[in-house]
Amino acid sequence: MxxxxxxxxxxxxxxxxxxxxxxxxxxASLRTGRASASMLEPVQVEAYGQMTPINQVGTVNVPEPRMVTINVWDKSLVNKVEKAIRESGLGINPQMNGTIIMLPIPELxxxxxxxxxxxxxxxxxxxxxxxxxxxxxxxxxxxxxxxxxxxxxxxxxxxxxxxxxxxxxxxxxxxxxxxxxxxxxxx
The missing domain is CATH 1.10.132.20 (Ribosome-recycling factor)
Known part of the structure; x- marks a missing residue:
């Protein structure tokens, strides 16, 4: 059988x-003191009536070992992206520069x-x-x-x-x- x-x-x-x-x-979402674009993956932004990952509303770059930048494509979403990062619990203080949001990564x-x-x-x-x-x-x-x-x-x-x-x-x-x-x- x-x-x-x-x-x-x-x-x-x-x-x-x-x-x-x-x-x-x-x-990948755990911050290790080094900048990584993947640390933003769990962060969602309220965009166009639904929750959207950050990498779908802007370009995420790592220009320096301790800096992540997000070039937000839609000016109307810049403040929402900044707010989502502040409330994400990552412990990062975003800095605004027009449509570019800079995230300096502090030492742990x-x-x-x-x-x-x-x-x-x-x-x-x-x-x-x-x-x-x-x-x-x-x-x-x-x-x-x-x-x-x-x-x-x-x-x-x-x-x-x-x-x-x-x-x-x-x-x-x-x-x-x-x-x-x-x-x-x-x-």
Missing amino acids: ADDFELDTKDLERRMDGAMASLRTEF NEERRKELGKVAGQYAEHARVAVRNVRRDGMDQIKKAKADGMSEDDQKFWEAEVQELTNQYIAAVDEALETKQAEIMQV
Whole structure:
């Protein structure tokens, strides 16, 4: 009956890759003391009756290591963009120059670095949980196939495959976290 069972490991891998991609996006939004256009990705602006990402209302540039500039295309949105940045919680004070908004990136103090390290740890834990949830789904599929008549040897083989895949992704999450925390603590 279930002798022809084959677990879709590509699907599990794809879903675990999604967790890693989400983690990378969250890490990119953490400010490390260096200017990065990706730190503005989570910021949304009320434009034309809907919430819009900043990079869709202006050009985001990083002209210097400690400066991000936004050249807003529509003059009527400049104040809305500035307000969205102030209220975003990034801890950046925008400076206006016509339609260009300059964001000087201040040095991070030790306390703020530790705080950001903890936030990075929380993001990593969310990614680990997502990977483990995919693992659980895979194990549930195997248990169902076992109930449908799969041999115990096949069950052990597939469980080992899922566990190995899970271990790889958990290790990748841990490595990404270590790298990000080192980047945050770098003065």
